[in-house]
Amino acid sequence: MADITTAPVPVRSPLPESLAGSTVLIIGGSSGIGLGAARLLHGLGARVVLAGRDKARLDAAVDDLRSAGGDAEVLGAVADAADEDAVRAAFDLAGTVDHVLLTAGGLTGAGPIETVTADAARLAYEQRVWGALITARIAAERLPAGGSVTLTSGVLVTRPRPGVAGAIGVAGGVETLVGALAVELAPRRVRVNAVRYGQFDTPLFRGAGNLPTDDAVAAAGTSAPLGRFGTAEEAGAVPVVLMANPYLNGQIFTADGGQSLA
Numbered sequence: 001m002a003d004i005t006t007a008p009v010p011v012r013s014p015l016p017e018s019l020a021g022s023t024v025l026i027i028g029g030s031s032g033i034g035l036g037a038a039r040l041l042h043g044l045g046a047r048v049v050l051a052g053r054d055k056a057r058l059d060a061a062v063d064d065l066r067s068a069g070g071d072a073e074v075l076g077a078v079a080d081a082a083d084e085d086a087v088r089a090a091f092d093l094a095g096t097v098d099h100v101l102l103t104a105g106g107l108t109g110a111g112p113i114e115t116v117t118a119d120a121a122r123l124a125y126e127q128r129v130w131g132a133l134i135t136a137r138i139a140a141e142r143l144p145a146g147g148s149v150t151l152t153s154g155v156l157v158t159r160p161r162p163g164v165a166g167a168i169g170v171a172g173g174v175e176t177l178v179g180a181l182a183v184e185l186a187p188r189r190v191r192v193n194a195v196r197y198g199q200f201d202t203p204l205f206r207g208a209g210n211l212p213t214d215d216a217v218a219a220a221g222t223s224a225p226l227g228r229f230g231t232a233e234e235a236g237a238v239p240v241v242l243m244a245n246p247y248l249n250g251q252i253f254t255a256d257g258g259q260s261l262a
């Protein structure tokens with residue numbers, strides 16, 4: 001474990017530009033919100049290490065970032081968020097890690113409650129809650145003072161609809177972890193936050209909403225408070241802010257374009 005210290009969390013610029021030269025491990029970085037964050041971080045000059053389960057998807061994401069240019073390194077690690085050895089190997093590949101973003105997750109456990117199986121419920125727990133605990137404990141060992149862990153949740157936790165209980169219970173668990181982990185890791189000067197997302201145009205969102213085309217996404221988005229759904233980069237920009245500001249800790253930031261107010 002990293003030492004408990006009496007030194008305060010370091011002061012540095014709280015602006016995203018301060019992340020240049022740092023290393024960010026993004027578990028779930030091969031698509032959607034994680035990839036959106038990776039693009040922004042790469043553009044800022046951060047070294048990014050993407051992790052996901054599907055090697056072809058991961059390789060495509062790494063190639064995509066590398067082709068954008070820039071000097072900062074881009075690496076890929078095949079890893080399931082629920083597999084501690086694989087997540088450790090991703091940290092090892094990265095070497096130094098300053099910040100971790102965990103966006104891994106999907107629709108496991110979703111469906112009418114009569115259809116939710118014990119296997120699906122366990123898998124949802126392993127991917128979301130156990131995955132967050134694994135990430136946090138490796139982060140506690142390895143992150144420097146001022147480093148951060150950012151977890152992911154969704155507005156369905158507070159604005160549920162029928163058929164989400166099996167999937168959203170574990171997202172609520174992730175939100176509960178934020179405070180507990182923030183308190184536990186603060187003496188190591190490692191911060192823990194989460195983003196609670198609304199509706200963002202990603203492969204997961206298109207699949208779940210049966211929105212196969214840009215036109216379908218645009219038409220459905222007119223019902224959102226701002227007249228469209230958010231982009232993956234707009235979603236990815238929120239964890240970038242949480243990483244950059246050394247005084248943001250224990251927060252669940254709602255990024256939903258005002259959907260929760262409607």
Ligand SMILES: NC(=O)c1ccc[n+]([C@@H]2O[C@H](COP(=O)([O-])OP(=O)(O)OC[C@H]3O[C@@H](n4cnc5c(N)ncnc54)[C@H](OP(=O)(O)O)[C@@H]3O)[C@@H](O)[C@H]2O)c1
Binds near residue numbers: 051054081154155204
């Ligand atoms: N998009 C939204 O509107 C929205 C709203 C609320 C919450 N969220 C949450 O935000 C997170 C990201 O969603 P997204 O829309 O960006 O989804 P996405 O486009 O499907 O991206 C998910 C990423 O996570 C990876 N992943 C999934 N399960 C994993 C696992 N067990 N271990 C490692 N990597 C895994 C995926 O790659 P592999 O499949 O290859 O592993 C992929 O890179 C999810 O947790 C989702 O529930 C999204």
